[in-house]
Amino acid sequence: xxxxxxxxxxxxxxxxxxxxxxxxxxxxxxxxxxxxxxxxxxxxxxxxxxxxxxxxxxxxxxxxxxxxxxxxxxxxxxxxxxxxxxxxxxxxxxxxxxxxxxxxxxxxxxxxxxxxxxxxxxxxxxxxxxxxxxxxxxxxxxxxxxxxxxxxxxxxxxxxxxxxxxxxxxxxxxxxxxxxxxxxxxxxxxxxxxxxxxxxxxxxxxxxxxxxxxxxxxxxxxxxxxxxxxxxxxxxxxxxxxxxxxxxxxxxxxxxxxxxxxxxxxxxxxxxxxxxxxxxxxxxxxxxxxxxxxxxxxxxxxxxxxxxxxxxxxxxxxxxxxxxxxxxxxxxxxxxxxxxxxxxxxxxxxxxxxxxxxxxxxxxxxxxxxxxxxxxxxxxxxxxxxxxxxxxxxxxxxxxxxxxxxxxxxxx
Ligand code: SAH
Numbered sequence: 001x002x003x004x005x006x007x008x009x010x011x012x013x014x015x016x017x018x019x020x021x022x023x024x025x026x027x028x029x030x031x032x033x034x035x036x037x038x039x040x041x042x043x044x045x046x047x048x049x050x051x052x053x054x055x056x057x058x059x060x061x062x063x064x065x066x067x068x069x070x071x072x073x074x075x076x077x078x079x080x081x082x083x084x085x086x087x088x089x090x091x092x093x094x095x096x097x098x099x100x101x102x103x104x105x106x107x108x109x110x111x112x113x114x115x116x117x118x119x120x121x122x123x124x125x126x127x128x129x130x131x132x133x134x135x136x137x138x139x140x141x142x143x144x145x146x147x148x149x150x151x152x153x154x155x156x157x158x159x160x161x162x163x164x165x166x167x168x169x170x171x172x173x174x175x176x177x178x179x180x181x182x183x184x185x186x187x188x189x190x191x192x193x194x195x196x197x198x199x200x201x202x203x204x205x206x207x208x209x210x211x212x213x214x215x216x217x218x219x220x221x222x223x224x225x226x227x228x229x230x231x232x233x234x235x236x237x238x239x240x241x242x243x244x245x246x247x248x249x250x251x252x253x254x255x256x257x258x259x260x261x262x263x264x265x266x267x268x269x270x271x272x273x274x275x276x277x278x279x280x281x282x283x284x285x286x287x288x289x290x291x292x293x294x295x296x297x298x299x300x301x302x303x304x305x306x307x308x309x310x311x312x313x314x315x316x317x318x319x320x321x322x323x324x325x326x327x328x329x330x331x332x333x334x335x336x337x338x339x340x341x342x343x344x345x346x347x348x349x350x351x352x353x354x355x356x357x358x359x360x361x362x363x364x365x366x367x368x369x370x371x372x373x374x375x376x377x378x379x380x381x382x383x384x385x386x387x388x389x390x391x392x393x394x395x396x397x398x399x400x401x402x403x404x405x406x407x408x409x410x411x412x
Contacts, residue, residue, distance in 0.1 A: 001036075001037075001038050002029060002030065002031040002035060002037045002038070002052070003029045003037060003038045003039075003040055004021065004026055004028075004029040004030065004031075004037050004038070004039045004040065004050070004052070004059075004060060005026070005027045005028050005029050005040050005041075005042065005044070006021070006025050006026060006027060006039065006040065006041055006042055006047070007024075007025055007026070007027045007042060008042040009042075010025035010026075010041075010042070011041040011042070011045075011047055014039065014047045014048055014062070014065070015047070016396065017065055017396040018396055018397060019048075019050075019061055019062035019103050019106075019108050019396075019397060020058045020060075020061060020062075020108075021039060021050060021058070021059055021060040021061070021062070022057060022058060022059060023056075023057050023058075023059040025059075026059055026060075027042060030052060030054065030059075031052035031054075032052065032054070033052070033053065033054055033055075033126045033129070033130065033161070034051050034052065034053070034125075034126040034127045034128075034129055034130025034131070035051070035052050035130070036049055036050070036051060036052075036063065036071045036127075037049070037050055037051075037052045037060060039060065039062070046067045047065070048062040048063075048064065048065045049062070049063050049064045049069060049071050050062045050063060050127075051063060051108070051109075051125065051126060051127020051128075051130065052126065052127075053125060053126040053127070053160050053161075054126070054161070055126075055159070055160055055161030056125075056126070056159050056160045056161070057159070061103075061108035061109060061125055061127055062108070063075065063106075063108075063127070064106075073134045073137075073138070076107075076131055076134050076135050076138050077138040077141065077142070079105070079106050079107050080099075080100065080107075080135065080138040080139055080142045081138075081142045082105070082106070083099060083100045083101075083105035083106075083107070084099050084100075084142050084143060086105075086392070087099055087390050090389045090390065092211070092388065092389065092390055093189065093190050093211070093215070094187060094188060094189040094190070094208070094211055095114075095115070095116050095187050095188050096113065096114070096115050096116075096187040096188075096189060096194075096206060096208050096211075097113070097114045097208070097390050098111070098112070098113050098114075098208050098209070098388075098390040098391050099112045099113065099114050099119070099139075099143070099390070100112035100121075101390070101391050101392055101400070102124075102400075103394075103397045103399070103400060104391075104392045104393065104394045104397060104400040105392070107128065107135075108125055108127065108128070109123060109124045109125020109126075109127055109128040109129075109160075110122070110123060110124075110125075110128045110135065111124070111203075111204065112139060113204040113205070113206075113208060114143065114145075115185045115187050115196065115198065115204075115205065115206070116185060116186075116187060117145055117146075117147065118145070118147045118148075118149065118181065118182075118185055118198065119139055119140075119143065119145055119147065119148040119149070120148075120149045120150075120151055120198045120204035120205060121135070121136070121139065121148060121149070121150055121151070121152075121169065121204075122150075122151050122152055122154055122203075122204060123135075123150070123152045123157075123165070124152065124154050124156050124157050124160065124162075125160055126160050126161070126162065129152075129160070129162055132169070136148055136169045136170050137170075140170055140171075145171075146170065146171040147168070147170065147171035147172070147181045148168070148169045148170040148171060149166075149167070149168055149169065149172070149183075149198050149199070150165055150166055150167055150168070150169045151166055151198065151199075151203070151204050151205075152164060152165040152166065153165070153166050154203075166199065168181070183197055183198050183199045183200075184196075184197050185197075185198060185205070186280075187206070189211055189214070189238070190211075190214070190215050190218070190242075190245075191245060192241050192242070192245055192277075192281045193277075193280055193281060194206070194236065194238060194241065194277055194280075195236075195273060195276065195277065195280065196236065196273075200269070201236075202235065202270075206236070207235060207238065207315075208388065208390065208391070209355075209387040209388055209391045209403050210238060210239075210315065210353075210387075210388070210403075211388045212385075212388045212389075213239075213351065213353070213385050213405060214238050214239055214241075214242040215242065216351075216383070216385065216407070217239055217242045217243065217246070217311070217313065217351055218242040218243065218245045218246035218249070219246065220246070220311065220349050220351075220407070221242070221243050221246030221247055221250065221259075221311055222245075222246040222247070222249040222250045222253075222255075223250075224310075224311075224347070224349065225250045225255040225256055226243075226246070226247075226259070226310035226311040226348065226349065227247065227256065227258065227259035227260070227310055228259065228260060228308070228309050228310045228311075228345075229243040229247075229259065229260070229261040229262070229309065229310065229311045229312075229313075230261075230262050230263075230264075230302075230309040230311070230312045230313070230340075230343070231243065231261060231262070231263040231264070231312075231313045232264050232295045232298075232299070232312065232313060232314050232315070232316070232336070232340070233264070233265060233295055233313075233314065233315045233316045233317065234263035234264060234265045234270070234271070234274055234290075234313075234315075235265060235267070235270045235274070235315075236270050236273040236274050236277060237263055237270075237271075237273070237274025237275070237277045237278070237288075237290075238277075239263075239313045239315065239351075240261045240263045240274060240277070240278070240288060241277050241278065241281050241283070243259075243261045243311065244261060244278065244281070244283040244287065244288065245281070245283075247259040247261075247287075248283065259287065260287045260288070260289065261287065261288050261289070262289045262290075262291065262309075263288065263289070263290050263291070264290075264291045264293055264295050264298050265290075265291075265292070266292065266293065266294055266295075267292075268292055271290045271292055274290060275288070275290055295314075295316070295336060296335065296336060296339070299336060299339035299340060299343060300339065302343055303339060303342055303343060307343065308343060308344070308345045308348075309343055309344060309345065309348060310344075310345050310347075310348045310349070311348060311349045311350075311351070312340045312343060312344055312348070312349075312350050312351070313350075313351045313352075314336055314337065314340050314350065314351070314352045314353060315351075315353045315355075316332075316333070316336065316353070316354075316355075317355070318355050318356045318357075319332045319333060319354070319356055319359075320354075320356035320357070320358035320359050321356065321357065321358060322357060322358045323357075323358040324358065325356075325358055326356075326358045326359055326363070329356055329358065329359060330359065330363065330367050333354060333359070333364070333367045333368075333371075334367050334368075334370055334371045334374070335371075337350075337352055337367065337368050337371035337372075338371040338372075338374045338375045339375075340352065341371060341372055341375040341377040341379065341408070341410065342375045342377065344377070344410040345410070346410055346411065346412035347409065347410065347412045348409070348410050349382070349407060349408070349409050349410075350379070350406075350407070350408045350409075350410070351385070351405060351406075351407055352368055352405060352406050352408065353385070353403065353404065353405040354367075354403075354404055354405075355402055355403045356402070357399055357402045359404075360401075360404075361384070361386075361401065361404040364404050364406070365381075365406065368406055368408065372408075377410055377411075378410070378411040379408040379409055379410050379411060380408065380409045380411065381406055381407070381408055382407040382408065382409050383406070383407040384404070384405070384406060384407075385404070385405030385406065385407065386401065386403055386404055386405070387401075387402070387403040391403070
């Protein structure tokens with residue numbers, strides 16, 4: 001068994017059960033890529049079993065803090081089973097579910113999403129790469145499903161020295177007399193349907209983490225009868241469909257009709273799918289406008305044109321992947337939030353998000369507050385939002401709180 005010996009004092013984060021061991025914490029030892037190593041303090045006490053990552057700054061990731069635990073197929077079967085059964089505790093209102101969320105589920109570098117009967121997995125660490133076949137079999141056994149697609153093309157894989165890998169891992173070939181499994185899928189979310197392509201979409205195909213916030217947005221649009229909606233960074237239009245659903249519900253309840261949603265994204269294929277989602281859900285396409293454009297430039301143009309919106313969504317991509325990028329990212333977040341707050345009508349509602357690991361909830365709050373000050377806009381913070389329950393945060397891994405949002409209402 002290979003060993004990693006830490007420098008004096010570097011055992012502290014492990015004693016708090018945080019699963020990362022940085023290169024700078026290691027005095028000596030190592031192993032092959034993904035190999036299980038015994039991690040010891042500087043005076044030789046057992047700390048954890050971890051997967052070694054020779055190329056990464058995060059040089060090892062913990063599988064277990066229990067010395068008696070063997071890291072074998074049984075371990076991965078149990079870890080997958082625990083994560084999957086935890087999802088059964090929540091009524092997620094969707095058949096698109098994140099089954100395994102990396103470190104938060106004790107499986108660093110493993111993401112598994114379920115879309116109906118299809119599983120999509122991302123293996124982003126040397127450890128999960130090494131155990132890929134065992135994990136794939138465990139996933140099928142624990143879900144009873146047959147089709148598992150791999151989307152290990154996230155850029156973080158390069159930091160582990162791993163090549164991208166995509167394609168069917170299990171159940172990809174057509175059985176006799178049957179078609180090959182589809183890459184194009186439809187999921188139900190709340191009262192609407194959304195499609196995705198597991199080979200081509202972002203991440204594993206879809207942003208499941210915003211599921212609850214899309215529903216909250218629909219609720220606000222309905223309850224406050226918000227009629228002019230702007231969805232920035234709309235991707236495949238999840239929030240746009242939610243807005244149209246909210247408007248339809250308001251109209252049915254006797255509210256004023258005739259609302260419209262403007263959606264902006266810089267990805268043509270995402271916009272095409274967003275447009276199709278309007279029709280798929282039975283909404284009038286004349287009430288949904290799609291712009292293939294840069295959000296920042298569009299917000300500036302809207303201001304020049306004197307436009308106003310009753311509800312705005314800002315769900316940008318990760319501006320700060322790590323804390324090192326936080327300062328530049330903070331300026332970018334502040335800029336779009338200032339513009340959005342200026343564009344909001346009095347009584348209007350802003351749903352604003354950051355999915356940057358490097359920006360804490362506290363910092364994000366400060367950024368939006370400072371955007372309000374610059375915009376000369378006062379607002380109520382109606383709610384704080386986060387990722388859906390199937391993207392769990394844990395006590396021991398604060399980095400799990402990557403997605404944070406605020407619902408701000410502009411004072412009248
Ligand atoms: N809200 C979406 C997810 C947004 S993901 C949902 O609920 O599904 C972020 C999106 O921002 C991506 O679709 C990406 O294409 C888009 N994007 C990135 N930079 C952009 C820019 N400068 N202007 C417009 N869109 C941008």
